[in-house]
Structures are given as structure tokens and as C-alpha cells.
Amino acid sequence: xxxxxxxxxxxxxxxxxxxxxxxxxxxxxxxxxxxxxxxxxxxxxxxxxxxxxxxxxxxxxxxxxxxxxxxxxxxxxxxxxxxxxxxxxxxxxxxxxxxxxxxxxxxxxxxxxxxxxxxxxxxxxxxxxxxxxxxxxxxxxxxxxxxxxxxxxxxxxxxxxxxxxxxxxxxxxxxxxxxxxxxxxxxxxxxxxxxxxxxxxxxxxxxxxxxxxxxxxxxxxxxxxxxxxxxxxxxxxxxxxxxxxxxxxxxxxxxxxxxxxxxxxxxxxxxxxxxxxxxxxxxxxxxxxxxxxxxxxxxxxxxxxxxxxxxxxxxxxxxxxxxxxxxxxxxxxxxxxxxxxxxxxxxxxxxxxxxxxxxxxxxxxxxxxxxxxxxxxxxxxxxxxxxxxxxxxxxxxxxxxxxxxxxxxxxxxxxxxxxxxxxxxxxxxxxxxxxxxxxxxxxxxxxxxxxxxxxxxxxxxxxxxxxxxxxxxxxxxxxxxxxxxxxxxxxxxxxxxxxxxxxxxxxxxxxxxxxxxxxxxxxxxxxxxxxxxxxxxxxxxxxxxxxxxxxxxxxxxxxxxxxxxxxxxx
Numbered sequence: 001x002x003x004x005x006x007x008x009x010x011x012x013x014x015x016x017x018x019x020x021x022x023x024x025x026x027x028x029x030x031x032x033x034x035x036x037x038x039x040x041x042x043x044x045x046x047x048x049x050x051x052x053x054x055x056x057x058x059x060x061x062x063x064x065x066x067x068x069x070x071x072x073x074x075x076x077x078x079x080x081x082x083x084x085x086x087x088x089x090x091x092x093x094x095x096x097x098x099x100x101x102x103x104x105x106x107x108x109x110x111x112x113x114x115x116x117x118x119x120x121x122x123x124x125x126x127x128x129x130x131x132x133x134x135x136x137x138x139x140x141x142x143x144x145x146x147x148x149x150x151x152x153x154x155x156x157x158x159x160x161x162x163x164x165x166x167x168x169x170x171x172x173x174x175x176x177x178x179x180x181x182x183x184x185x186x187x188x189x190x191x192x193x194x195x196x197x198x199x200x201x202x203x204x205x206x207x208x209x210x211x212x213x214x215x216x217x218x219x220x221x222x223x224x225x226x227x228x229x230x231x232x233x234x235x236x237x238x239x240x241x242x243x244x245x246x247x248x249x250x251x252x253x254x255x256x257x258x259x260x261x262x263x264x265x266x267x268x269x270x271x272x273x274x275x276x277x278x279x280x281x282x283x284x285x286x287x288x289x290x291x292x293x294x295x296x297x298x299x300x301x302x303x304x305x306x307x308x309x310x311x312x313x314x315x316x317x318x319x320x321x322x323x324x325x326x327x328x329x330x331x332x333x334x335x336x337x338x339x340x341x342x343x344x345x346x347x348x349x350x351x352x353x354x355x356x357x358x359x360x361x362x363x364x365x366x367x368x369x370x371x372x373x374x375x376x377x378x379x380x381x382x383x384x385x386x387x388x389x390x391x392x393x394x395x396x397x398x399x400x401x402x403x404x405x406x407x408x409x410x411x412x413x414x415x416x417x418x419x420x421x422x423x424x425x426x427x428x429x430x431x432x433x434x435x436x437x438x439x440x441x442x443x444x445x446x447x448x449x450x451x452x453x454x455x456x457x458x459x460x461x462x463x464x465x466x467x468x469x470x471x472x473x474x475x476x477x478x479x480x481x482x483x484x485x486x487x488x489x490x491x492x493x494x495x496x497x498x499x500x501x502x503x504x505x506x507x508x509x510x511x512x513x514x515x516x517x518x519x520x521x522x523x524x525x526x527x528x529x530x531x532x533x534x535x536x537x538x539x540x541x542x543x544x545x546x547x548x549x550x551x552x553x554x555x556x557x558x559x560x561x562x563x564x565x566x567x568x569x570x
Contacts, residue, residue: 198311241265251308262294
């Protein structure tokens with residue numbers, strides 16, 4: 001007899017089938033003893049009555065088979081109990097005990113060979129709701145993992161970096177102590193974020209980030225004060241990449257920001273490797289330890305703070321669950337969709353009806369008489385012009401249009417002369433002839449914007465220079481890696497003392513460029529510009545002036561267009 005699955009309905013069915021089978025079994029046994037029955041083993045049907053030619057051997061075989069069936073049934077309760085232990089337990093009514101029957105005059109209860117199945121413990125099959133205490137527990141685990149992950153960074157690569165810094169000694173060791181303090185300060189900041197919600201205003205956020213920002217600034221200032229140090233490349237590698245600790249204020253991608261800062265520092269770690277790999281392997285290990293520190297920091301941020309610093313959802317002790325939140329407000333009343341749909345359908349019907357008028361569609365047009373035509377009535381030309389809609393009806397008239405101020409526009413903002421990472425900003429300077437950048441580096445960019453009657457001198461080799469919307473200003477520099485670009489400028493001058501690969505001029509009027517002997521292979525790219533002159537040095541220290549063409553002649557040929565510059569007749 002095959003067992004049905006352990007479900008409430010199946011267990012009731014199993015008990016009923018066992019009851020019926022035992023009843024039939026007892027009845028068959030009684031009839032067998034009286035030699036008046038033939039049992040069909042293929043089904044539960046019991047046929048009363050017997051043919052006279054039945055043999056005694058058949059009855060003995062039948063009794064043996066019945067005993068085997070009884071032994072098999074005695075094993076059924078054990079299997080059912082085992083199944084109930086692993087199945088989903090639900091509350092079901094206990095089956096009724098069948099009545100007692102008599103076999104051979106002896107009273108035997110059916111409950112004796114087959115013990116009753118123990119009642120199942122009622123449990124719910126649905127997933128229990130998540131309680132606030134469960135949320136707090138999960139959040140506590142997440143916060144503790146975040147703090148523990150940062151502590152692992154300090155105990156691992158940061159400690160290795162500090163040990164190697166102390167081994168190198170000098171400015172590197174002093175710089176390393178500042179770095180250690182920066183990581184310790186940020187560890188406290190991470191712990192603070194794990195124990196309180198995010199700040200609600202910018203002032204509070206700035207106050208929390210203040211210690212980390214000051215420590216990063218102290219690390220960078222130490223490099224600037226020790227530019228003559230024999231370990232200047234070591235100090236620069238740390239100063240250029242220590243800004244990675246600012247990931248706490250970056251969202252939604254802080255991990256790529258850490259990688260970017262790590263790459264910026266590797267420009268100087270490569271220099272350290274080049275200078276010290278044959279002298280002292282300690283410096284090589286020092287570079288690897290610092291790069292590994294920022295690499296582990298990037299992985300930590302990607303794992304625990306993927307889209308930004310994670311703050312605690314609530315303040316106070318973790319063990320006290322917050323009060324349950326109030327239910328959501330009732331939904332607003334729904335709009336009368338039927339009215340809107342009917343109005344839209346009516347509008348469309350009216351539109352299609354007008355389109356399908358055929359030749360009668362012109363009936364609604366007004367007739368233009370002769371007195372309304374300007375070519376027949378010249379007096380209309382003296383009146384005001386009719387209103388014309390702006391170009392592009394689909395454009396948003398409320399959207400602001402970005403306008404480019406001309407170079408001669410008045411300056412109404414305070415002057416700016418500062419450095420933002422790798423970028424030098426020189427803006428809104430007026431009448432300042434003493435602007436000087438003497439600590440420029442090869443990866444720096446200089447941006448000069450809306451300066452008038454000012455002169456900027458750059459010492460050292462930088463990456464590129466951009467002069468934007470400047471007027472009557474000058475710039476003097478040593479060498480460039482990329483090039484210099486003039487945009488929307490008027491009456492500006494440039495002088496290169498070393499080498500410049502490219503000079504680009506766009507929408508500028510009046511640009512005078514003094515070249516050096518090393519820059520005679522420069523490439524000049526101009527567009528929509530005028531009054532451009534190139535000053536080429538002579539052997540006697542003087543300059544030869546060459547104007548750049550402003551007019552061009554184009555001819556059409558079978559192969560295409562041929563454009564040549566037209567010499568000025570002036």
C-alpha cells in the first residue's frame with residue numbers, strides 16, 4: 001500500500017484506508033477460519049461465499065499472505081512519524097479510534113498493533129513578519145562589519161606602510177605619522193556614522209567632516225614645506241593620493257573616486273621605484289604597501305558603502321526597538337477618468353471631422369483683401385511689424401538659455417587665484433600684472449577666465465593652459481606637455497620660453513604669440529578668429545612677425561574642393 005504525501009488531507013485519508021483495510025482483514029480472517037471465504041489479493045473487495053472445490057492449501061497460503069501484510073502495516077506508523085518530523089506541521093484533528101473486533105473469541109483492539117500518530121504541533125506556513133528588533137539586529141551586524149572592515153585596513157596595509165616609513169626615516173617617517181592620524185580620525189568618523197543618522201543640514205555635515213579635511217590639508221602642506229627634501233617624490237605620492245579619504249563625502253560612486261586618487265599617486269610612486277629600485281628595496285616595498293592600502297580601501301568602500309557613506313537609520317541604543325510606524329495615509333480620491341476619456345474622445349472626433357471636410361475645409365479661412373496687402377498698400381509698411389512666434393514651438397520657453405559673456409563685459413565678481421587639486425584657477429583678475437605660479441607641476445592645468453589688463457607668469461612645466469573670455473591680458477610660461485588654447489578672447493598675448501606642441505585659437509580677435517627657438521615646430525589651429533600674428537625669433541634677438549590667414553579661397557574641381565589662403569592686401 002503506497003503512502004500518500006504527509007499533508008493534513010493525506011493523513012486523514014491514510015487513517016481511513018488503514019481502518020477499512022483492518023476491518024476487511026478481520027472479516028476475511030473470520031471467514032477463512034470458517035472456510036467460507038476467498039480473498040482477492042489485488043483489491044480490498046471481500047467476497048462472501050465459497051465454491052465447494054476450494055482446497056486447504058489455498059487457505060494456508062492466504063493466511064501467510066495476511067500475516068505478511070500485517071507485519072508491513074505495523075511499520076507504517078514509524079514511517080509516518082518520520083515524515084511528519086520533516087514536513088510542514090499543521091494542526092489536524094486526531095483520527096477516531098476504530099471499534100474493537102473479536103477474532104476467535106478474543107477481544108483485540110485495532111489501536112494495539114497500530115499506535116496512534118502523535119498530534120502535530122500547529123505552526124504557520126507563512127513567513128513571519130520582520131519586526132523592528134530584527135531590522136535593528138541586521139543593521140547592527142552590518143554596522144559592526146563596516147567598522148571591523150575599516151579596522152582591518154588599519155591593522156593590515158596601513159601598519160605595514162607605517163613600519164616601512166619608520167624604517168626609511170626622515171621626512172617619510174614624519175609624514176607617515178600624519179597619515180596614521182588621518183586614518184584614525186576617519187575610523188572614528190565611520191563609527192560615528194554607524195551610530196547616528198545622517199546630518200540634516202550642510203553645517204552639521206561640514207562640522208563632522210572638519211577633522212578629516214584638516215588632517216588631509218596638513219599632509220599636503222607638509223609636502224609643500226619640504227620641496228627640497230630628498231624624499232620629495234615620497235611626500236608627493238602621499239599628498240596626491242591622500243585625498244582618497246574624502247570618499248565619505250562622495251556619492252553615488254565613492255569607490256571609483258578612491259581608484260582615481262590611487263592612480264594620481266602612482267605617478268610619483270613610479271618615480272620612487274625608478275630612483276630607488278637599484279639602491280634600496282625598502283622603498284619598493286614602501287610603494288607597494290601604500291598602493292595596497294588604497295586598493296584595500298577601494299574594495300572596502302565598494303563592499304560596505306557602494307553608493308556613499310552608510311549612516312545608521314536611527315540613533316540611540318540598539319537594543320530598544322523603535323515604536324511601530326503609523327499606517328500609510330488613505331489614498332486620494334480618484335479622478336473621474338470617464339469624463340477625461342470622453343472629453344478626449346470628443347476632441348479627437350472634432351479634429352477628424354474638420355480634416356475630413358474635403359474641399360470645404362477652406363471655408364473657415366479669412367479672405368485677404370487688397371487693403372491688407374503691403375505690396376498694394378504701402379502705408380502698412382510704416383506701421384509696427386506683426387508678432388512672430390519664436391523659432392521652435394516645441395522648445396521650452398521657461399528653460400534658461402546659457403549665454404556666453406563677451407570678453408569686454410564688465411567684471412562684477414571678486415577675483416580668484418587658487419589651486420583646486422591639479423587645476424589652477426585664475427579668474428576675474430583686473431589690472432593685476434604680478435600674477436605668479438611658481439610651484440606648478442607636470443600634471444597641472446591652468447585655467448584663466450575673464451581677466452582684464454592682467455599678466456600671468458607660470459614657472460615650471462605644466463600640462464595645458466586655457467585662456468577663456470580674457471581681454472588685454474598676457475601669459476608667459478616655460479613649457480607645456482599638451483598645448484595652450486584661446487577661446488573668446490580679445491587682444492591677448494602669449495610668450496613661450498621653452499617648448500609648446502600646439503596652439504589653438506577659437507572665436508578670438510587679436511592674438512599675438514611669441515615663440516622660442518625650441519617651439520618652431522608648433523602646430524597652430526585656428527577657427528573663426530582674426531588679427532592673429534606669430535612672432536618668430538631671429539638670430540639677433542629680434543622677432544619676425546607673420547600674420548595668420550583669415551581669408552580663404554575655395555575652388556570646385558572634379559576631385560572635390562580646393563581651398564587656399566588669400567594674402568591680405570593691406
